[in-house]
Amino acid sequence: RTLRIGLLPGDGIGREVIPAGRKVLEALPKSLGLDFSFVHLDAGFDEFKKNGVALPEKTVETLKKECDGALFGAVSSPSTPTKGYSSPIVGLRKRLDLYANVRPVKSVVPTAAFPDPIDLVIVRENTEDLYVKEEKTYDGPDGKVAEAIKRISERASSRIATMAGEIATRRQRVRDTTGGDAAKKALVTITHKSNVLSQTDGLFRTTARAALEQARFKDAGVKIEEQIVDSMVYKLFRQPSAYDVIVAPNLYGDILSDGAAALVGSLGLVPSANVGDGFAMGEPCHGSAPDIEGQNIANPIATLRSVALMLEFLGEEAAAAKIYQAVDANLAEGKLLSPDMGGKAKTTEVTEDILRRL
Amino acid sequence: RTLRIGLLPGDGIGREVIPAGRKVLEALPKSLGLDFSFVHLDAGFDEFKKNGVALPEKTVETLKKECDGALFGAVSSPSTPTKGYSSPIVGLRKRLDLYANVRPVKSVVPTAAFPDPIDLVIVRENTEDLYVKEEKTYDGPDGKVAEAIKRISERASSRIATMAGEIATRRQRVRDTTGGDAAKKALVTITHKSNVLSQTDGLFRTTARAALEQARFKDAGVKIEEQIVDSMVYKLFRQPSAYDVIVAPNLYGDILSDGAAALVGSLGLVPSANVGDGFAMGEPCHGSAPDIEGQNIANPIATLRSVALMLEFLGEEAAAAKIYQAVDANLAEGKLLSPDMGGKAKTTEVTEDILRRL
Ligand SMILES: CC(C)[C@H](C(=O)O)[C@@H](O)C(=O)O
Numbered sequence: 001r002t003l004r005i006g007l008l009p010g011d012g013i014g015r016e017v018i019p020a021g022r023k024v025l026e027a028l029p030k031s032l033g034l035d036f037s038f039v040h041l042d043a044g045f046d047e048f049k050k051n052g053v054a055l056p057e058k059t060v061e062t063l064k065k066e067c068d069g070a071l072f073g074a075v076s077s078p079s080t081p082t083k084g085y086s087s088p089i090v091g092l093r094k095r096l097d098l099y100a101n102v103r104p105v106k107s108v109v110p111t112a113a114f115p116d117p118i119d120l121v122i123v124r125e126n127t128e129d130l131y132v133k134e135e136k137t138y139d140g141p142d143g144k145v146a147e148a149i150k151r152i153s154e155r156a157s158s159r160i161a162t163m164a165g166e167i168a169t170r171r172q173r174v175r176d177t178t179g180g181d182a183a184k185k186a187l188v189t190i191t192h193k194s195n196v197l198s199q200t201d202g203l204f205r206t207t208a209r210a211a212l213e214q215a216r217f218k219d220a221g222v223k224i225e226e227q228i229v230d231s232m233v234y235k236l237f238r239q240p241s242a243y244d245v246i247v248a249p250n251l252y253g254d255i256l257s258d259g260a261a262a263l264v265g266s267l268g269l270v271p272s273a274n275v276g277d278g279f280a281m282g283e284p285c286h287g288s289a290p291d292i293e294g295q296n297i298a299n300p301i302a303t304l305r306s307v308a309l310m311l312e313f314l315g316e317e318a319a320a321a322k323i324y325q326a327v328d329a330n331l332a333e334g335k336l337l338s339p340d341m342g343g344k345a346k347t348t349e350v351t352e353d354i355l356r357r358l
Numbered sequence: 359r360t361l362r363i364g365l366l367p368g369d370g371i372g373r374e375v376i377p378a379g380r381k382v383l384e385a386l387p388k389s390l391g392l393d394f395s396f397v398h399l400d401a402g403f404d405e406f407k408k409n410g411v412a413l414p415e416k417t418v419e420t421l422k423k424e425c426d427g428a429l430f431g432a433v434s435s436p437s438t439p440t441k442g443y444s445s446p447i448v449g450l451r452k453r454l455d456l457y458a459n460v461r462p463v464k465s466v467v468p469t470a471a472f473p474d475p476i477d478l479v480i481v482r483e484n485t486e487d488l489y490v491k492e493e494k495t496y497d498g499p500d501g502k503v504a505e506a507i508k509r510i511s512e513r514a515s516s517r518i519a520t521m522a523g524e525i526a527t528r529r530q531r532v533r534d535t536t537g538g539d540a541a542k543k544a545l546v547t548i549t550h551k552s553n554v555l556s557q558t559d560g561l562f563r564t565t566a567r568a569a570l571e572q573a574r575f576k577d578a579g580v581k582i583e584e585q586i587v588d589s590m591v592y593k594l595f596r597q598p599s600a601y602d603v604i605v606a607p608n609l610y611g612d613i614l615s616d617g618a619a620a621l622v623g624s625l626g627l628v629p630s631a632n633v634g635d636g637f638a639m640g641e642p643c644h645g646s647a648p649d650i651e652g653q654n655i656a657n658p659i660a661t662l663r664s665v666a667l668m669l670e671f672l673g674e675e676a677a678a679a680k681i682y683q684a685v686d687a688n689l690a691e692g693k694l695l696s697p698d699m700g701g702k703a704k705t706t707e708v709t710e711d712i713l714r715r716l
């Protein structure tokens with residue numbers, strides 16, 4: 001099988017970690033029967049500054065017509081309000097209907113602050129909520145007033161909760177077959193703020209619950225719980241090992257996943273996949289980090305894990321497992337770590353070490 | 359000076375902690391020249407179940423006409439969607455125009471997870487954002503769709519940022535005079551998500567910045583910084599001691615303050631004040647905790663600190679300082695702690711211990 005992968009490095013350290021992602025795909029054992037071809041695609045703030053658009057139409061079209069998957073690096077946000085600029089990653093998620101943003105947070109070597117093993121996944125709705133970006137500004141009696149629409153639909157809430165149920169089911173199957181953490185049970189925690197937003201978050205809550213109450217999830221032993229979003233953040237930090245799969249509307253999912261990254265010590269470890277029907281785009285959770293750009297010190301692990309996650313959603317679980325194991329082995333040994341992890345290794349050195357372990 | 363204080367215990371453990379708050383006011387040394395009178399007021403989910411309204415008009419009127427300040431306990435949210443129920447605390451904030459929600463998070467005895475001293479304040483806008491609760495539901499092509507309005511105004515953003523600047527100025531003055539943490543500098547961090555919400559959060563960002571650039575704050579040495587909300591949560595957990603005052607729109611402030619509570623080990627320690635012009639209402643950040651209700655084991659400290667905070671905003675800084683010191687002494691000694699802190703003391707025992715130290 002040959003997979004065609006779009007490469008969208010974007011800005012800043014995106015240009016240093018996406019090449020690492022490409023390398024790991026090229027280094028996969030031939031015995032897996034996978035081949036890759038790549039196409040480089042433009043997107044980002046630099047692209048905007050050059051050509052006036054952050055997400056060129058050609059990029060979207062090429063992904064739609066030619067590609068099986070993609071790797072997205074990171075984009076810089078303008079430091080002052082900039083007319084006409086619109087985040088390309090938000091645009092891509094919508095244009096390609098990548099309705100799920102899947103963000104696994106896993107500790108290989110627990111940190112001093114969080115000694116318990118952490119192994120959870122945040123499943124974030126990826127197309128609506130405040131990210132519909134329907135805003136307007138008008139003059140009020142005491143100055144300007146701006147409004148944005150938060151939109152929640154039954155359809156999007158149902159499919160994201162179904163995805164969460166499927167992920168919980170698959171994780172339980174993996175634990176059952178590999179003898180993983182026996183204390184861990186399949187659990188989906190629905191996060192919302194329906195005590196204030198009774199209609200929007202209320203719809204998310206009841207729809208997600210209905211989707212998760214399907215017989216197939218019940219049969220697989222998937223339990224359902226709810227947390228109000230503020231309380232969720234608190235509990236995430238107090239008892240991170242208690243959670244398995246967390247499903248949330250777009251914005252809460254965004255905030256929760258950055259928060260959860262702190263649990264494992266670095267944003268540089270946390271991957272994500274933007275998943276639609278038959279397409280997956282890997283994306284490290286970190287940003288473009290202009291402060292460390294060009295120094296070859298960015299942690300490539302978030303990207304390498306994002307590559308694995310992309311492969312998982314393209315049905316290549318064996319190839320994904322190879323990459324996860326190689327990354328885990330690098331972390332468990334702890335000799336070649338990037339500066340965010342307290343080490344001194346360069347981006348390329350960490351990458352080489354992981355490639356060796358494939 | 360006699361202050362008339364409305365007592366709104368609400369539901370659950372609110373009924374156990376608000377009496378502790380009343381006791382600490384009554385136990386303040388007479389030398390402070392303060393007298394208190396109290397009026398008990400109804401609000402909450404139990405009230406809703408009894409009389410069909412969660413926030414009786416009489417409660418609002420009494421607070422407006424008779425009271426200088428108030429203490430609010432906590433309210434339960436219905437566990438299933440309930441027609442006609444609306445959160446009384448959200449209603450009170452709006453009806454009394456308590457536009458600032460001030461939430462100091464301070465470690466007296468650092469936890470193992472966060473060994474650095476934490477001393478920050480979250481200043482949360484308290485009247486608008488998604489809390490305007492303007493929602494509607496309609497039938498879309500694929501099921502129900504619900505929308506909510508997020509409203510951000512120049513006026514509210516400006517006054518909350520000004521409040522944040524004033525708090526940063528006051529905190530620096532206290533550090534300068536008492537020789538507190540010398541490494542700590544007056545800093546206000548503006549939190550927003552203007553990379554997605556360019557108009558609403560963009561307005562918050564630019565308005566807050568303009569308010570904080572006033573000469574009086576510059577002269578007081580108040581620095582200004584910005585953080586995107588997801589990154590803010592991450593940084594809050596990675597370097598909590600780096601922050602001083604964090605100003606945020608309503609919903610981000612809600613999420614951030616519960617998150618910050620995890621930094622100091624328990625929500626049971628974190629107070630808040632809902633502040634308007636000439637009125638302040640203390641409110642512990644925790645909820646009604648139905649799981650521990652009626653057992654006399656709730657931590658009263660969040661409420662006792664909320665009493666102090668209320669007094670601070672009513673101009674009674676000396677009385678406030680007395681209470682803070684007594685609470686800190688109880689925590690520093692660490693002998694009489696409630697179960698959330700790993701101790702075995704009852705609510706009433708912790709309260710008595712703190713009263714003794716006044
Ligand atoms: C860059 C930004 C628009 C984006 C988001 O909010 O989704 C980022 O934070 C992420 O999580 O991928």
Ligand SMILES: CC(C)[C@H](C(=O)O)[C@@H](O)C(=O)O
Pocket residue numbers: 195196230445447448612643
């Ligand atoms: C109970 C709820 C409506 C409230 C809020 O969201 O403001 C609470 O979480 C708080 O922080 O006081």
